[in-house]
Amino acid sequence: MTISATGESWPPARSQWLRYWSAVPAEQTEALAADIAGLCEVRDVTLPQNGLGLLKLPDSALNDLYFLGEVPVSHAHVEVTAPDGTRSEGGARLLDDRQSLARALAVLDATLAERLPKHEQALDLLNTGRAAILETRAERNAILATTRVDFSLLGDGSEDDDE
Amino acid sequence: MGYVAIKGGEKAIDGAADALEALRASGPVSGSEPLSLNAIEHQLRLLTSRIMSEGGLYHPQLAALAIKQMQGDTLEAGFALRAYRSTKPRLLETPPQDTGNMRLIRRISSAFKDIPGGQMLGPTHDYALRLMRFELAEESPEPFRKMASTFLKNAPEEALPDSFPKVLDALRSERLLPPKAEQRNPAFDITRDPLIFPVSRSAALATMARAETGSMLAIAYSNMRGYGDIHPTVAELRVGYLPVMLPHPVTGELTEAGEVLMTECEVIAMYEPEDTESAKDAAPEFTLGYGACFGHNETKAISMAILDRALQKGMRDGPENPSEDPEFVLMHIDGVDSMGFANHYKMPHYVTFQSDMDRLRSTREKYQARGETPQEETHES
Known part of the structure; x- marks a missing residue:
C-alpha cells in the first residue's frame, strides 16, 4: 500500500473498488472480466440478478423512516479459481440494470482480492475510475465554488448604492 | 357501470398508434434527427x-x-x-441512507445567511430574468459543446468538501428544535400496501415523494394563501448526489453501489403553544416540515415540506383546512391515479349513457302523461 500526494492510500480499501470500477466505461471492465474468465474458472455462487431496491431514508426533520422510491439494482456473487488452484470470492451490488456488468465487477473484485492473474489490470482500471470520479468531483466543486455567496460584501460599501 | 365489447376497433387503434408516431417524426423540416x-x-x-x-x-x-x-x-x-x-x-430494501452525505451542487437557506459551510446557489433559474433568450433558437453545436469545459476552466480554484453539515443540526445544538427522535416504526411500502386511514407519517412521506408536482403545489399553495397556517421558512434546500451504500455480497461491508440525484428541503414553522399539562413546562420549540424527491425538483420538495407540516397538524388536532386532511391530500396528489381517472372518461361509456338517455326519455314520457310540456320542447316549437 502506498500513500498518494493527496494523502489517499493506494490501492483503496475494497469497499471503494466498486465505486471506482463503476466509473469506468462498462466495455472496459467487461472485456477484462472476459480475459480473466479465459484464464481462470468462474463459477456463480448465486445467479446474477437485476431488479429493484427500495431506497430507505430517515427524514431529517423528525427522523421517521420512509421510502423515497425505487432504484435499479443488479447483483452478482462469483467464485474465481486460478490455474494454480487459488480461490477467491467476489461480489457486486450496483445501482444499474446490467447484471452482466455486476458479474464482470464481481469477477474483478475476486481477482483483486486474492491477487489472481490479471489483478494488475484490475488495479489499472481502479486508477482509471478514480480519475473519472475526480473529474466529476471537480465539475461539482466548480459549481459550488462559482456560486458561493459572499455575504461579507453586504454593507461594506463596495457595492452599496450611493443614494 | 356497464361496458360493451365491440369488434372492428383493432385497425383503428393500430392506426392511431401509427398516426402518433407519424406526428412525432413529422415537421416542417423533413429528415430531422x-x-x-x-x-x-x-x-x-x-x-x-x-x-x-x-x-x-x-x-x-x-x-x-x-x-x-x-x-x-x-x-x-x-x-x-x-x-x-x-x-x-x-x-432488496436498502439500509437507511444518510442524506448528510449528499454530494451537493446547491444548498441555500432562507433562515440564516451564515450557515455552516456557506451558501452555494448552484444551477438555478432563481435569479435570472424570465426573458426569452432568442439566441438559443439558433444554437450552433460548436459553442454548445465547449460550454461545460469553459465553465470548468473559469471556475475559481477553491477546494470545497463534497458534503456539508445540515442547518437543522446547528439549530438542534442551540436547542431551538427538538432532538432527533428514535426511529420506532418501520418504513411503509406504498407500492405493496394500500393506504388505509389513518396512515403513518412514513406512508405520507412516501406518497408525497412520488406525487405529481402540480397537484402538490396546488394544495400547498392553498395553505400558503390562507387555507392553513404554516408560514414556513426554508431552513435548508439541498440538491445533490446521495451515495447509496449496500452491503458487499462477500464481505458484508457497506459499499457504495451508486449515487442518486435528489432534492431535500426542511422548513421551519412557528412554534405552537402546547395545551397539554406535560408540555406546559417545556420550552417552546420550532416545528418542522420535510420534503424530498428524486432528481432536481425544488418546487416539489418545498411543497412537500409544507404539506408534511400541515398534515402533522391535521393528524394531531384534526384537519381544519384541506391541506391538513391526510385523506384529502394523499388521495388526490398522485398523477397516475388522477390522470387515469380523468382520462377514463374518454373510453366508451355507451351502455351507461344509453341508460341515462333511457331514463331521460322515461321522465319525459311521465311529464307528457301528466299533461305537462317539458321546457325544451316549448323552445323547439
Missing part, C-alpha cells in the same frame, strides 16, 4: 427529474425514454415508468 436519450436526459434534466420522482423510480435513461415515447406528456411518461417498475422483481 430523432431525439437522443442522452440529449433528453441532460438538456431536459429538470423534466427527466420530474418523471423519475413521479414515476417513483430513479432511472434517468428510462425516464428520458418515457419522455420521448410519450412525446413530452409528463403524466403518461410517469405512468410508463411506473408500469416498467411493476414488471421488475424487488431484490
Whole structure:
C-alpha cells in the first residue's frame, strides 16, 4: 500500500473498488472480466440478478423512516479459481440494470482480492475510475465554488448604492 | 357501470398508434434527427427529474425514454415508468441512507445567511430574468459543446468538501428544535400496501415523494394563501448526489453501489403553544416540515415540506383546512391515479349513457302523461 500526494492510500480499501470500477466505461471492465474468465474458472455462487431496491431514508426533520422510491439494482456473487488452484470470492451490488456488468465487477473484485492473474489490470482500471470520479468531483466543486455567496460584501460599501 | 365489447376497433387503434408516431417524426423540416436519450436526459434534466420522482423510480435513461415515447406528456411518461417498475422483481430494501452525505451542487437557506459551510446557489433559474433568450433558437453545436469545459476552466480554484453539515443540526445544538427522535416504526411500502386511514407519517412521506408536482403545489399553495397556517421558512434546500451504500455480497461491508440525484428541503414553522399539562413546562420549540424527491425538483420538495407540516397538524388536532386532511391530500396528489381517472372518461361509456338517455326519455314520457310540456320542447316549437 502506498500513500498518494493527496494523502489517499493506494490501492483503496475494497469497499471503494466498486465505486471506482463503476466509473469506468462498462466495455472496459467487461472485456477484462472476459480475459480473466479465459484464464481462470468462474463459477456463480448465486445467479446474477437485476431488479429493484427500495431506497430507505430517515427524514431529517423528525427522523421517521420512509421510502423515497425505487432504484435499479443488479447483483452478482462469483467464485474465481486460478490455474494454480487459488480461490477467491467476489461480489457486486450496483445501482444499474446490467447484471452482466455486476458479474464482470464481481469477477474483478475476486481477482483483486486474492491477487489472481490479471489483478494488475484490475488495479489499472481502479486508477482509471478514480480519475473519472475526480473529474466529476471537480465539475461539482466548480459549481459550488462559482456560486458561493459572499455575504461579507453586504454593507461594506463596495457595492452599496450611493443614494 | 356497464361496458360493451365491440369488434372492428383493432385497425383503428393500430392506426392511431401509427398516426402518433407519424406526428412525432413529422415537421416542417423533413429528415430531422430523432431525439437522443442522452440529449433528453441532460438538456431536459429538470423534466427527466420530474418523471423519475413521479414515476417513483430513479432511472434517468428510462425516464428520458418515457419522455420521448410519450412525446413530452409528463403524466403518461410517469405512468410508463411506473408500469416498467411493476414488471421488475424487488431484490432488496436498502439500509437507511444518510442524506448528510449528499454530494451537493446547491444548498441555500432562507433562515440564516451564515450557515455552516456557506451558501452555494448552484444551477438555478432563481435569479435570472424570465426573458426569452432568442439566441438559443439558433444554437450552433460548436459553442454548445465547449460550454461545460469553459465553465470548468473559469471556475475559481477553491477546494470545497463534497458534503456539508445540515442547518437543522446547528439549530438542534442551540436547542431551538427538538432532538432527533428514535426511529420506532418501520418504513411503509406504498407500492405493496394500500393506504388505509389513518396512515403513518412514513406512508405520507412516501406518497408525497412520488406525487405529481402540480397537484402538490396546488394544495400547498392553498395553505400558503390562507387555507392553513404554516408560514414556513426554508431552513435548508439541498440538491445533490446521495451515495447509496449496500452491503458487499462477500464481505458484508457497506459499499457504495451508486449515487442518486435528489432534492431535500426542511422548513421551519412557528412554534405552537402546547395545551397539554406535560408540555406546559417545556420550552417552546420550532416545528418542522420535510420534503424530498428524486432528481432536481425544488418546487416539489418545498411543497412537500409544507404539506408534511400541515398534515402533522391535521393528524394531531384534526384537519381544519384541506391541506391538513391526510385523506384529502394523499388521495388526490398522485398523477397516475388522477390522470387515469380523468382520462377514463374518454373510453366508451355507451351502455351507461344509453341508460341515462333511457331514463331521460322515461321522465319525459311521465311529464307528457301528466299533461305537462317539458321546457325544451316549448323552445323547439
